[in-house]
Amino acid sequence: MLAPDGLPVVTATRYVTPLKEGGSLPGIVEASDDGTYVLKFRGAGQGLKVLVAEIVVAGLAALIEVPVPALAVVHLDARIAKYEADEEVQDLLTASVGTNLGVDFLPGSLGYDGSQPPTVDLAERIVWLDAVTANVDRTWSNPNLLVWRGRTWAIDHGAALYFHHSWPSRPPSPQRFAAQPFDASRHVLRRVGGDVSRRHTELAERLTPDAVSTVVESVPTEWLEPTADLPDAAAVRTAYREMLTARLASPAAWLPGAPS
Numbered sequence: 001m002l003a004p005d006g007l008p009v010v011t012a013t014r015y016v017t018p019l020k021e022g023g024s025l026p027g028i029v030e031a032s033d034d035g036t037y038v039l040k041f042r043g044a045g046q047g048l049k050v051l052v053a054e055i056v057v058a059g060l061a062a063l064i065e066v067p068v069p070a071l072a073v074v075h076l077d078a079r080i081a082k083y084e085a086d087e088e089v090q091d092l093l094t095a096s097v098g099t100n101l102g103v104d105f106l107p108g109s110l111g112y113d114g115s116q117p118p119t120v121d122l123a124e125r126i127v128w129l130d131a132v133t134a135n136v137d138r139t140w141s142n143p144n145l146l147v148w149r150g151r152t153w154a155i156d157h158g159a160a161l162y163f164h165h166s167w168p169s170r171p172p173s174p175q176r177f178a179a180q181p182f183d184a185s186r187h188v189l190r191r192v193g194g195d196v197s198r199r200h201t202e203l204a205e206r207l208t209p210d211a212v213s214t215v216v217e218s219v220p221t222e223w224l225e226p227t228a229d230l231p232d233a234a235a236v237r238t239a240y241r242e243m244l245t246a247r248l249a250s251p252a253a254w255l256p257g258a259p260s
């Protein structure tokens, strides 16, 4: 089944285990499509905005052929929470009844440790993606890359697009985001890739306004929280689109050059 917005919709059938590594206490669930998902809970401390960032950045990643696990909207019903013995997990499940974000579980994947680096080409695409989306969460202390089937996969984009955390108190400013520098010096792939600025034209061409719009449309409407300046989900979608297209159009402030 497809949500009107685009992502597949499935129902969790079993909570398997928490993923101890994850700061947001993500868990593994099995679902009605026989799939296994890493579940990012709507009831986790960071709220719905991190789920929105996950979807938008993964959608942009796919457009520039950065491997990312498939995403789905996962319904969690109250019965699953009832059978959970661990109190902390039970509280999280109870707070997350409804729709959550499922990330296709990559079985047997390994955390990135530099021993199997991606190609220079892929490293540059990942650094560029993180610069466009202001994702600071890909450093050696938290690489957020998995190695699976001989390729490097990008995961965990909840920290990107952090501008949206200020929306409740101030109106979106595409100009401000377009001018926000990006510090690539601590990026885990900085030294695998070369001069990322050479890649900008080719990669930005794939993120046309229409393509960005389609990605933003794939976010479930109920996850787009209105604010005083953004009265409904359509206004919130427009804001994401405008922020991203403004940044793509003016790379001078944020585009990394060659590693120093």
Ligand SMILES: Nc1ncnc2c1ncn2[C@@H]1O[C@H](COP(=O)(O)OP(=O)(O)OP(=O)(O)O)[C@@H](O)[C@H]1O
Pocket (backbone or CB within 6 Å): 019, 021, 022, 023, 024, 025, 026, 038, 069, 103, 104, 105, 106, 107, 109, 111, 142, 144, 146, 155, 156, 158
């Ligand atoms: N799709 C996946 N397939 C297999 N393992 C995964 C997948 N997604 C996440 N993991 C594992 O779970 C860990 C935590 O996931 P993730 O980084 O997405 O969660 P998080 O709570 O945002 O983490 P943190 O804030 O600690 O970075 C990853 O480091 C990885 O080991």
Ligand SMILES: [Mg+2]
Pocket (backbone or CB within 6 Å): 022, 023, 142, 144, 156
């Ligand atoms: Mg992580």
